[in-house]
Amino acid sequence: MVYSNPPVIAAHRSIAGKKEGDGPLGMWFDALLEDDLLGQKSWELAESEMVRRCARDALDAAGLSAGAVDALLGGDLNNQIIATSFAAKKLGAPFIGLYGACSTFVEGLALGAALIDVGHIDTALVSASSHFCTAERQFRFPLELGTQRPPQASWTATACGCALLRDRGVGIKITAGTLGRVIDLEISDANHMGAAMAPAVFDTLSAHLSDTRQTAGDFDLIVTGDLGWIGRNLLMELFDRAGIDMPADKLVDCGASLYAQKQDSHAGGSGCGCVASVSCAWIMKRMEQGELRRVLLSGSGAMLSPTSSQQGQSIPGISYAVSLEMN
Amino acid sequence: MVYSNPPVIAAHRSIAGKKEGDGPLGMWFDALLEDDLLGQKSWELAESEMVRRCARDALDAAGLSAGAVDALLGGDLNNQIIATSFAAKKLGAPFIGLYGACSTFVEGLALGAALIDVGHIDTALVSASSHFCTAERQFRFPLELGTQRPPQASWTATACGCALLRDRGVGIKITAGTLGRVIDLEISDANHMGAAMAPAVFDTLSAHLSDTRQTAGDFDLIVTGDLGWIGRNLLMELFDRAGIDMPADKLVDCGASLYAQKQDSHAGGSGCGCVASVSCAWIMKRMEQGELRRVLLSGSGAMLSPTSSQQGQSIPGISYAVSLEMN
Numbered sequence: 001m002v003y004s005n006p007p008v009i010a011a012h013r014s015i016a017g018k019k020e021g022d023g024p025l026g027m028w029f030d031a032l033l034e035d036d037l038l039g040q041k042s043w044e045l046a047e048s049e050m051v052r053r054c055a056r057d058a059l060d061a062a063g064l065s066a067g068a069v070d071a072l073l074g075g076d077l078n079n080q081i082i083a084t085s086f087a088a089k090k091l092g093a094p095f096i097g098l099y100g101a102c103s104t105f106v107e108g109l110a111l112g113a114a115l116i117d118v119g120h121i122d123t124a125l126v127s128a129s130s131h132f133c134t135a136e137r138q139f140r141f142p143l144e145l146g147t148q149r150p151p152q153a154s155w156t157a158t159a160c161g162c163a164l165l166r167d168r169g170v171g172i173k174i175t176a177g178t179l180g181r182v183i184d185l186e187i188s189d190a191n192h193m194g195a196a197m198a199p200a201v202f203d204t205l206s207a208h209l210s211d212t213r214q215t216a217g218d219f220d221l222i223v224t225g226d227l228g229w230i231g232r233n234l235l236m237e238l239f240d241r242a243g244i245d246m247p248a249d250k251l252v253d254c255g256a257s258l259y260a261q262k263q264d265s266h267a268g269g270s271g272c273g274c275v276a277s278v279s280c281a282w283i284m285k286r287m288e289q290g291e292l293r294r295v296l297l298s299g300s301g302a303m304l305s306p307t308s309s310q311q312g313q314s315i316p317g318i319s320y321a322v323s324l325e326m327n
Numbered sequence: 328m329v330y331s332n333p334p335v336i337a338a339h340r341s342i343a344g345k346k347e348g349d350g351p352l353g354m355w356f357d358a359l360l361e362d363d364l365l366g367q368k369s370w371e372l373a374e375s376e377m378v379r380r381c382a383r384d385a386l387d388a389a390g391l392s393a394g395a396v397d398a399l400l401g402g403d404l405n406n407q408i409i410a411t412s413f414a415a416k417k418l419g420a421p422f423i424g425l426y427g428a429c430s431t432f433v434e435g436l437a438l439g440a441a442l443i444d445v446g447h448i449d450t451a452l453v454s455a456s457s458h459f460c461t462a463e464r465q466f467r468f469p470l471e472l473g474t475q476r477p478p479q480a481s482w483t484a485t486a487c488g489c490a491l492l493r494d495r496g497v498g499i500k501i502t503a504g505t506l507g508r509v510i511d512l513e514i515s516d517a518n519h520m521g522a523a524m525a526p527a528v529f530d531t532l533s534a535h536l537s538d539t540r541q542t543a544g545d546f547d548l549i550v551t552g553d554l555g556w557i558g559r560n561l562l563m564e565l566f567d568r569a570g571i572d573m574p575a576d577k578l579v580d581c582g583a584s585l586y587a588q589k590q591d592s593h594a595g596g597s598g599c600g601c602v603a604s605v606s607c608a609w610i611m612k613r614m615e616q617g618e619l620r621r622v623l624l625s626g627s628g629a630m631l632s633p634t635s636s637q638q639g640q641s642i643p644g645i646s647y648a649v650s651l652e653m654n
Contacts (some may be wrong), residue, residue: 029623037542079406082640084624088643093508096425096438097426099402099408118441118445154505179421180418181420181421303408303412
């Protein structure tokens with residue numbers, strides 16, 4: 001989808017947890033949590049509160065009220081996306097609930113941009129969140145067990161990112177978007193999500209480059225969501241095998257950048273909030289500061305559930321991509 | 328959203344389970360399941376197979392291959408929407424994963440129509456499914472327990488509906504769509520979903536009527552998704568209190584129509600597949616036969632999760648609406 005009237009990211013906000021704040025990108029986030037509960041009674045309510053605050057802060061930054069928002073497009077990793085829908089209830093704006101696992105933020109950017117492009121809506125909030133504690137107990141084990149994690153596992157980021165899209169104004173433009181296909185190369189290790197998602201990211205990024213007749217050289221940076229170190233290297237290998245030029249210094253993964261090695265996060269960060277917070281903080285701010293002009297941003301999701309894993313199913317991956325441009 | 332180039336429903340297919348086949352609408356469905364497992368190893372895989380078959384049959388009916396589909400928009404009630412994402416993997420088309428609980432089908436129709444309206448895509452499949460056995464064990468209790476259900480509970484339909492939207496052709500047109508807000512009047516009984524959703528349906532339907540400057544009189548039928556008997560009567564009461572004319576014989580609920588009282592389904596049918604299958608079967612077929620010309624179709628979702636209920640949260644409701652027109 002090439003947008004004829006490219007929407008503008010009028011404002012963006014990011015919130016991250018303590019561990020994320022202690023990492024190499026810590027100084028880029030707009031807000032850092034002091035504790036995991038944010039004064040709420042449960043981690044799920046805390047995650048929902050992160051979404052609400054991020055959305056409110058993005059609106060404040062643009063000087064808009066929630067009533068001016070035509071749609072909130074968003075989701076999270078919680079079953080039935082409760083973090084986002086409970087935040088949508090407090091916000092009061094029309095809500096488009098999405099589920100693309102960790103790709104949700106970029107899914108929302110591509111869809112929101114399409115709806116604004118053609119004038120169906122003027123203003124959209126796009127958000128995605130994750131919380132280590134809600135994800136861990138839902139997808140893996142109770143935190144209290146202190147279960148050991150294999151080296152290929154990623155660490156679900158406690159983070160939220162929210163972008164406010166408008167039909168006009170000054171800022172980063174979303175110029176094109178690609179909707180990905182579900183790709184599954186039969187990886188069934190639910191701890192090895194980078195490997196499960198890399199083929200989908202390859203499929204979507206190469207489709208986006210070929211459909212828009214561009215190469216990696218046309219972008220200052222190509223950003224992937226949460227492949228982590230292992231998945232990022234597998235993606236490089238896929239580009240190499242396909243004979244598509246992809247300079248190693250141009251391909252940056254949000255998950256692989258979020259934590260320092262000594263933070264014990266193994267393969268890197270993951271979760272809906274990873275690409276959402278890192279792109280709203282580290283990427284968009286550098287674009288606005290003039291360091292980056294054209295960025296190809298992709299998100300990737302592992303569409304597994306504990307039920308599908310327990311039933312021995314492999315992990316379907318999906319990926320979406322958008323071109324961002326700062327003039 | 329009023330669509331300037333209204334997309335056409337080029338084909339639609341419905342699949343329903345045995346209980347649904349035995350109900351008053353049984354003869355309208357395109358296919359009935361002989362057993363709940365469909366030859367698969369689990370109910371989840373069976374539900375996914377329902378989605379795949381429905382999509383395939385809709386494509387066959389229009390003489391299209393899966394490669395011609397620009398996007399599959401859909402979802403289901405399973406955690407992480409695995410029924411739909413595993414079907415999307417087999418289909419191979421670009422996938423937009425949605426979560427709007429039981430409103431997902433109408434959410435997909437409104438979004439898919441918007442994307443086609445403006446030419447971003449030409450052909451979209453919209454699907455939603457539910458399966459009594461997958462939903463019951465995920466949201467309530469293991470089926471083997473034989474737990475007694477309270478009288479206000481609804482029965483999750485084993486059903487799937489799929490509509491193929493195209494940018495041109497002959498058939499039912501989608502002329503307008505309304506994206507709903509999350510509305511929550513603090514109902515916290517997870518068995519009383521009709522009551523939780525009725526205020527959201529009221530909000531969306533009255534917004535749709537008022538935004539398009541129409542009244543109930545402009546439609547031959549106003550169809551709600553899965554409010555059931557109780558929720559449908561509450562909705563009538565809300566219209567009455569607001570002074571909005573809504574003739575009782577014009578307001579039909581898919582859930583309240585799906586089963587006969589003697590089938591022991593209490594408040595009526597629910598689940599993503601309820602409005603999807605009933606509208607693809609009973610409503611769209613009657614439109615094509617000339618019995619109905621203008622229909623206002625809404626879906627409603629209860630955005631709860633077992634976690635939010637166990638934490639004592641109330642049930643946020645959401646609703647989407649589309650205007651359907653047969654010339």
